Amino acid sequence: MGINQRVFLPFLLVLTLLSAGQAFSRPYDELLASGFLRVGVYENFPPYSFKNADGEAVGIDVDIAQHIADEMGLELELFWMLPDEDLADDLRNYLWRGHVLDHDHKHERLSGKKVADVMLRVPYDRNFNYARGYIGQGVYAYQNDLIVMMMPYQRETWKLAHNSDRLEAARTLAVFQYHPIGVEMETVPAFMLTSVFNGNLRNQVRHFRSPAQAFQAMVEGEVTAVMAMRGELEWLLAQHASDSLKMGDTTFPAMGKQHWDIGIAVREADRQLGYHIEGILEPLVMSGEIASIFERYGVTWEVPAFYDF
Structure with a gap:
């Protein structure tokens, strides 16, 4: 076996395994034609996404999701997510592969797993998005290349x-x-x-x-x-x-990161959808109009550091 084959076979094997486990996304035109947008929000997470005493879905992210769907002329379908151990798990379970315990959506396109079209309340971290890991034989690969973090809309x-x-x-x-x-x-x-x-x-x-x-x-x-x-x-x-x-006004110097931006995530194959949503949210963020959504729930909105030029 030649040196090139020894180097690149592990890399090709990883790509094959990843694509085999990936939930196939809805093409952009197919999504628009379906009449609905499926948005991932965290379950029982007030004030961002939760159900009130009447069982109605409410919260900052629910209102933002509704605004996005309305601007796209689509019905909103909320996809309630339960947090796993870390962000990578959540992105895998709810955005690009589907949860391993999901056996109830055999009708879903190709994958048999239910996944969101877009996920809200994702910490915007370029280092995470472009992190590379060693896969053997001197080869490094992007660890999170199946998703794209976009459009910071809040600083937490x-x-x-x-x-x-x-x-x-x-x-x-x-x-x-x-x-x-x-x-x-x-x-x-x-x-x-x-x-x-x-x-x-x-x-x-x-x-x-x-x-x-x-x-x-x-x-x-x-x-x-x-x-x-x-x-x-x-x-x-x-x-x-x-x-x-x-x-309180206490600061926490021992904490590695006291502030961070919150944005959206879409699958790498769905960048067109991500750009459409960016076009909807960016004017709200740049003008500060998005603050009115936060005010409904008594929460202070702070412009993301991404826009602090």
Whole structure:
């Protein structure tokens, strides 16, 4: 076997396996002709995508998805997603291959798996999108080449809310050596708070299944503060009107990334759809009109760093 064959056979094998497992996308013209747009949003994730007491789908991302579908002249079909261990898993399960446990959509085009046409609330990370990994024999390949991250439409950040009756201000995380703080389990704040200051905060960190449960614990006095994403905390503060519950101005220098852009993702084969959606959302972002959608849910909209020229 020649040197070129030895080098490129592993590479070709990987490409073959990837294409065999990929859910075939709907061609752009076929999507338009179908009359509907399937948008992936996270399930039970207020204020972004959730169902209200009447069972209606609501939230910032639901409203954005509806706006996109309306502008395209299509009906909106929401595709509710449950988060897996990391972003790569979510993109695989809901955008380009389909979930391994999905046995209910044999009618879906070629793949037998249900996948979204476009996925919202995707952290916009060029390094992730163009990451390369070693596949053997001196060959490197793009690890996420089946998807494209596009159109940042929000800047998200980690924040801290606290009960001012128990703690007047939280100017530094060091105060949580003496006050209990709630976090969602297996999140960046959970890992960060249990490791900073040589682990001296660990005994004061309380882990909950969601920011809402952590916030309720603060309302009931079990914890003094909660650390989560700003949008989640602003929504929860709006639901629990109280002069004593406040958003803090604490910064987190020990955290690798305190702010990040949120955008969309489409399959590599669906760039035309992605460009169409960019054309719909970009004017809203550049003009700031998108802020009105966030205001409906008591959330502050911040222009993505992508547009901070």
